[in-house]
Amino acid sequence: xxxxxxxxxxxxxxxxxxxxxxxxxxxxxxxxxxxxxxxxxxxxxxxxxxxxxxxxxxxxxxxxxxxxxxxxxxxxxxxxxxxxxxxxxxxxxxxxxxxxxxxxxxxxxxxx
Amino acid sequence: xxxxxxxxxxxxxxxxxxxxxxxxxxxxxxxxxxxxxxxxxxxxxxxxxxxxxxxxxxxxxxxxxxxxxxxxxxxxxxxxxxxxxxxxxxxxxxxxxxxxxxxxxxxxxxxxxxx
Numbered sequence: 579x580x581x582x583x584x585x586x587x588x589x590x591x592x593x594x595x596x597x598x599x600x601x602x603x604x605x606x607x608x609x610x611x612x613x614x615x616x617x618x619x620x621x622x623x624x625x626x627x628x629x630x631x632x633x634x635x636x637x638x639x640x641x642x643x644x645x646x647x648x649x650x651x652x653x654x655x656x657x658x659x660x661x662x663x664x665x666x667x668x669x670x671x672x673x674x675x676x677x678x679x680x681x682x683x684x685x686x687x688x689x690x
Numbered sequence: 691x692x693x694x695x696x697x698x699x700x701x702x703x704x705x706x707x708x709x710x711x712x713x714x715x716x717x718x719x720x721x722x723x724x725x726x727x728x729x730x731x732x733x734x735x736x737x738x739x740x741x742x743x744x745x746x747x748x749x750x751x752x753x754x755x756x757x758x759x760x761x762x763x764x765x766x767x768x769x770x771x772x773x774x775x776x777x778x779x780x781x782x783x784x785x786x787x788x789x790x791x792x793x794x795x796x797x798x799x800x801x802x803x804x805x
Contacts, residue, residue, distance in 0.1 A: 610792070621694075623796065624794070627793060676721065676738060676746075683733075
């Protein structure tokens with residue numbers, strides 16, 4: 579069996595505080611970016627997306643920021659709640675391709 | 691909408707046995723993706739279909755893996771023969787493109803354990 583696995587970055591946040599999860603992507607041809615949330619024992623769930631012609635997009639309690647110059651993506655969660663505890667993945671898709679590449683994920687732990 | 695449906699949710703089998711994983715995509719979606727998730731490699735795309743036709747199977751690890759989509763509402767991922775290193779969670783996802791929607795919706799996954 580596997581004895582070594584990916585070491586997920588972990589972010590611990592106090593309940594009620596804002597969370598910022600960062601992601602660096604490598605493909606400058608990517609034009610579509612998505613954030614997914616994966617709770618234990620479940621499949622990834624879409625949170626928010628952004629296209630490369632935008633640098634900010636807001637949803638309910640979440641904001642995604644895109645900096646194409648440094649190939650950086652961030653997810654901001656306002657007033658973090660215990661139900662936000664999960665692994666968060668950024669994903670990218672290049673122009674003209676259907677294949678989405680996922681990052682390794684960041685584990686968010688909300689401290690009550 | 692029931693979302694993407696996968697079966698079985700858990701599968702335990704012995705090395706050498708054939709394993710078949712099943713997926714029912716969201717009605718109206720024309721893309722279907724199969725992923726594998728392990729602690730070692732994260733989430734990997736194995737294969738995807740568009741309108742029931744396999745488009746990119748470059749992520750399929752070896753000839754022991756095969757996938758089919760006989761119609762718009764059903765797909766299978768088969769491993770024959772299975773090996774312990776195939777143990778992972780296998781996800782199916784579907785996506786529609788009408789109206790500009792191109793987000794993937796994932797099923798709950800099948801946790802496969804090969805002894």
